[in-house]
Amino acid sequence: MNIKLEQYKIFNEAASTLSFSLAARNLFISQSAVSQTIRLLEKELHTQLFIRQSKGVILTKEGKILHQKIAQALSLITSAENQITHFQELSQGELLIGAGDTLSENYLMPYLVSFHQQYPYVQIKMVNRTSLEIIELLKTGDIDLGFVNMPLFDEAITIQECLQVHDIFVSQQKDNHIYTFKELAKEPLVMLEKNANSRQYVDDYFASQGFLLQPAIELGSHNLLLEAVKNGLGKACVIKEFSQAECLHQQIHEIQLETPLPKRSIGYAYLSRKTLTPAAFKFIELLPIMSK
Known part of the structure; x- marks a missing residue:
């Protein structure tokens, strides 16, 4: 042969x-x-x-x-x-990353700063899209690395978990009441726009419990949710890991649920049949290793 x-x-x-x-x-x-x-x-x-x-x-x-x-x-x-x-130092090239607005602001920024400090001659290009849009950008070669909400299955894409997050509801005033899903669904809620992946996750979970969420206010970013709560516009669904400073300074207060929402995961994704670029490989090395 x-x-x-x-x-x-x-x-x-x-x-x-x-x-x-x-x-x-x-x-x-x-x-x-x-x-x-x-x-x-x-x-x-x-x-x-x-x-x-x-x-x-x-x-x-x-x-x-x-x-x-x-x-x-x-x-x-x-x-x-x-x-x-x-293993060689990068003296040129580019890092093409796709991620949602919330992840870019609250999770990726420190790693982007660290990467730029180590490889100042590598050009960083970031695009902000939904998880499904990021998968399509990977397939067309417009980005090398994407950060998406899990679970997400596509035979052409490899996804590795890199972060676990918890969706919580918060209010302006401290509230000791333990809410059921039915009670919370009746409250004036502030949530992300319906096409946001994290909003869809919460909507789907409440629907699986038999409740339809109909927020009074829909906003376009996680930071706006926090500002809305601080100004007393309603109870908002936010990501706990990205709201710790506001909770610590008691600008907002976590609402206790009878059954907490299940944690969910964020993963970095890349095209399975395409080798990662040196820049993308080095960026992944900066991310903390998830414990099993």
């Missing part, structure tokens, strides 16, 4: 995109070169790897098996090649 690594790389791109033309474009070769390589592989392996259709191709059972193993092997090879680079 005389199959070269380059042939497997072409096969992997074609199997990942399910398009010979897109694979050719991504690899900067001709479509005929991709087709010829696949034919040679199929001949060498004595099996059909793709089923040709009018709109692209699909993998055969044998093709799926080969793709799974080849993708893993190429990932290991690429990681080994790039790991040497990762």
Whole structure:
């Protein structure tokens, strides 16, 4: 058997995109070169790897098996090649990150500052989007690293947990009453806009308990929620970890719930079949390791 690594790389791109033309474009070769390589592989392996259709191709059972193993092997090879680079100081390049507004302001900023201090010549570009929009930006290559709300499942994306947060309700005045979900749902509530991922999480959880939240006020950022509570506009749903200073100085007070909301997780995400850039790799190293 005389199959070269380059042939497997072409096969992997074609199997990942399910398009010979897109694979050719991504690899900067001709479509005929991709087709010829696949034919040679199929001949060498004595099996059909793709089923040709009018709109692209699909993998055969044998093709799926080969793709799974080849993708893993190429990932290991690429990681080994790039790991040497990762240990070198970054003197140029860029760090492309996507995250929501709240995470950017309350979680990522200290790590961005630390990264800039260590690698001042690397340009940092941050885009603020929802979790689903961040996944799409990863797939299109517009960002290298994204921070998303978990759980979120996508076969093309690898997600690693990096932070656990707790959603709580707070009020301007101290309130010793222990609220049920039914009681809280009737209160004048201040919450994020409905398209925010953290708002959807709380809405879905209350709905699972049989209660529909209808806030009196909807705002566009976590900081505005805190300001609204401090000015007595209602009881707000905020992230505990990002509201500790206000709670400590008794500007706001946590409301006790009969059943606390379950904690949720934030993860960093990247495209599974694409090796992390040296800048993204170094940024991840700055993040605290989650204990098991």
